[in-house]
Amino acid sequence: xxxxxxxxxxxxxxxxxxxxxxxxxxxxxxxxxxxxxxxxxxxxxxxxxxxxxxxxxxxxxxxxxxxxxxxxxxxxxxxxxxxxxxxxxxxxxxxxxxxxxxxxxxxxxxxxxxxxxxxxxxxxxxxxxxxxxxxxxxxxxxxxxxxxxxxxxxxxxxxxxxxxxxxxxxxxxxxxxxxxxxxxxxxxxxxxxxxxxxxxxxxxxxxxxxxxxxxxxxxxxxxxxxxxxxxxxxxxxxxxxxxxxxxxxxxxxxxxxxxxxxxxxxxxxxxxxxxxxxxxxxxxxxxxxxxxxxxxxxxxxxxxxxxxxxxxxxxxxxxxxxxxxxxxxxxxxxxxxxxxxxxxxxxxxxxxxxxxxxxxxxxxxxxxxxxxxxxxxxxxxxxxxxxxxxxxxxxxxxxxxxxxxxxxxxxxxxxxxxxxxxxxxxxxxxxxxxxxxxxxxxxxxxxxxxxxxxxxxxxxxxxxxxxxxxxxxxxxxxxxxxxxxxxx
Numbered sequence: 086x087x088x089x090x091x092x093x094x095x096x097x098x099x100x101x102x103x104x105x106x107x108x109x110x111x112x113x114x115x116x117x118x119x120x121x122x123x124x125x126x127x128x129x130x131x132x133x134x135x136x137x138x139x140x141x142x143x144x145x146x147x148x149x150x151x152x153x154x155x156x157x158x159x160x161x162x163x164x165x166x167x168x169x170x171x172x173x174x175x176x177x178x179x180x181x182x183x184x185x186x187x188x189x190x191x192x193x194x195x196x197x198x199x200x201x202x203x204x205x206x207x208x209x210x211x212x213x214x215x216x217x218x219x220x221x222x223x224x225x226x227x228x229x230x231x232x233x234x235x236x237x238x239x240x241x242x243x244x245x246x247x248x249x250x251x252x253x254x255x256x257x258x259x260x261x262x263x264x265x266x267x268x269x270x271x272x273x274x275x276x277x278x279x280x281x282x283x284x285x286x287x288x289x290x291x292x293x294x295x296x297x298x299x300x301x302x303x304x305x306x307x308x309x310x311x312x313x314x315x316x317x318x319x320x321x322x323x324x325x326x327x328x329x330x331x332x333x334x335x336x337x338x339x340x341x342x343x344x345x346x347x348x349x350x351x352x353x354x355x356x357x358x359x360x361x362x363x364x365x366x367x368x369x370x371x372x373x374x375x376x377x378x379x380x381x382x383x384x385x386x387x388x389x390x391x392x393x394x395x396x397x398x399x400x401x402x403x404x405x406x407x408x409x410x411x412x413x414x415x416x417x418x419x420x421x422x423x424x425x426x427x428x429x430x431x432x433x434x435x436x437x438x439x440x441x442x443x444x445x446x447x448x449x450x451x452x453x454x455x456x457x458x459x460x461x462x463x464x465x466x467x468x469x470x471x472x473x474x475x476x477x478x479x480x481x482x483x484x485x486x487x488x489x490x491x492x493x494x495x496x497x498x499x500x501x502x503x504x505x506x507x508x509x510x511x512x513x514x515x516x517x518x519x520x521x522x523x524x525x526x527x528x529x530x531x532x533x534x535x536x537x538x539x540x541x542x543x544x545x546x547x548x549x550x551x552x553x554x555x556x557x558x559x560x561x562x563x564x565x566x567x568x569x570x571x572x573x
Contacts, residue, residue, distance in 0.1 A: 324355025
C-alpha cells in the first residue's frame with residue numbers, strides 16, 4: 086500500500102475549542118449523550134492526552150451538530166451588541182458635554198459641570214474597584230453585564246442559548262469572566278469620555294462661555310483650595326490651573342477677561358481627561374491583559390460531569406466486549422461523514438462483512454486496481470479496518486453482506502462508520518439461490534435498516550458484476566450515486 090499523505094501538525098487547542106466542548110457538555114447533560122462511535126474512534130486514534138481526546142471529540146461532534154456555527158453566530162451577535170453600546174456611548178458622551186456647558190447664554194458653574202461630566206463615571210468606577218473586595222456575586226461591571234444580557238437576547242433556539250451559558254461557565258471557572266465584562270465596561274466608558282472631551286473641545290472652540298462658582302455656605306478660600314487640588318494632577322499633563330486671583334474673581338460678581346475663560350476651559354478639560362478618560366483607558370488595558378492571561382491558562386476540568394464519564398471510552402484501560410447499549414429503533418446508527426481529509430484516488434477497497442463460512446471469496450475475479458481486504462468477522466478486524474480508513478480514506482469501498490442473515494445493530498453501525506470514512510460506499514447484497522418467505526423478509530429488513538442508516542437505493546446492489554463495475558469504475562464515478570459522502 087502506498088504511503089499516505091503527510092500528517093498535519095497537531096492542533097493546538099484554542100479558546101473556541103474549550104468553549105465548544107463546554108457547550109457540548111451542557112447539551113448532552115440536558116438532552117442525553119449523542120451517538121459518537123466514529124468521533125470517539127478518531128479521538129482515540131489522534132488524541133495525545135485524555136483532555137486532547139475530549140476536545141477532539143467535541144470538535145468533531147460540534148462540526149456535525151452545528152455547534153461551531155452557533156458559536157460563530159453568537160460572536161457576530163456579540164460584536165453587533167458591543168457596536169450598539171459604543172454608538173450609544175458616543176451619543177451619551179456628547180450629550181453630557183452639551184448639557185454641562187449649555188448654550189452659552191449663561192455662565193457655567195465649573196463644579197456643577199465637573200460633577201455632571203464625571204459623577205456617574207466615578208461612581209461606576211468605585212463600584213468596580215469595590216467588587217474586588219466585596220463578595221457580592223457580581224463583576225461590578227454593569228455595562229459589561231448589559232452587553233452579555235443583550236447577546237443572550239439575540240440568541241435564538243435552545244442550543245443557541247447554551248452558547249452564552251457555556252461561555253459564562255467556562256470563563257467563570259477560570260476567573261476570566263470578571264475581566265471580560267470589565268473590559269467591555271471600561272471600553273464603553275472610555276468611548277463615552279473620549280466623546281465628552283472631543284465635544285467639549287468643539288463647543289469651547291465654537292462658542293464663548295463664562296465660568297463661575299456659586300455658594301451660600303462655603304467661603305472663597307474653599308474654592309481656591311479645591312481648584313488647586315483638582316488641578317494639581319492635570320498640570321503635570323500640561324493643562325492650566327487658574328491662579329488664586331482668577332478663582333476669587335470668578336464668583337459671578339465680576340466680568341472675567343478672555344485669559345480667565347481660557348484657564349477655566351483648560352482646567353475643566355484637564356480634569357475630565359485626568360480623572361475620567363485616563364483611569365478608564367488604564368483599567369481597559371489591565372482588563373485586556375488579565376483577561377488574555379487567564380484565557381490562555383484555561384485547562385479542561387476532566388472531573389466535571391460529562392467529561393468524567395468519557396474516560397472509560399476515550400482512554401480505556403482495556404477493550405470491553407459485547408453490546409454497550411440496548412437495541413431498538415432509537416439506537417439506529419446513521420452515516421456521519423467525518424471529512425477528515427481528501428480521499429486517496431488509488432484506494433478501491435472490497436471487504437466482506439460477517440459472511441457465512443461457505444460464502445466463496447472473493448465473489449468474482451478482481452481487477453488489479455481493487456484491494457481485497459478479506460472477510461471482516463472479529464472485533465479486532467473491525468477496529469483494524471476502521472483505523473486504516475481513518476488514516477487513509479478510500480475513494481470507494483464496496484462492502485459485501487449476507488442477505489440470508491438478519492442484520493443486527495452492530496453490523497449496521499459498522500457499515501455506517503465505514504460510509505462515514507470512505508468518500509463513497511456501496512453495499513452488495515447478493516441474491517441467494519434459496520428462496521422463501523424468511524429470506525425475502527430478511528432481505529427486506531436489510532434494505533429498511535440500510536435506508537434508515539442513510540444509504541440511498543443506488544448505493545445498494547444485488548448483482549456482483551454491477552457492484553464490481555462500480556468499484557473499478559473510472560475516476561469520474563465520484564459524481565455517481567453516493568456523492569453526498571464525497572469529501573471536500
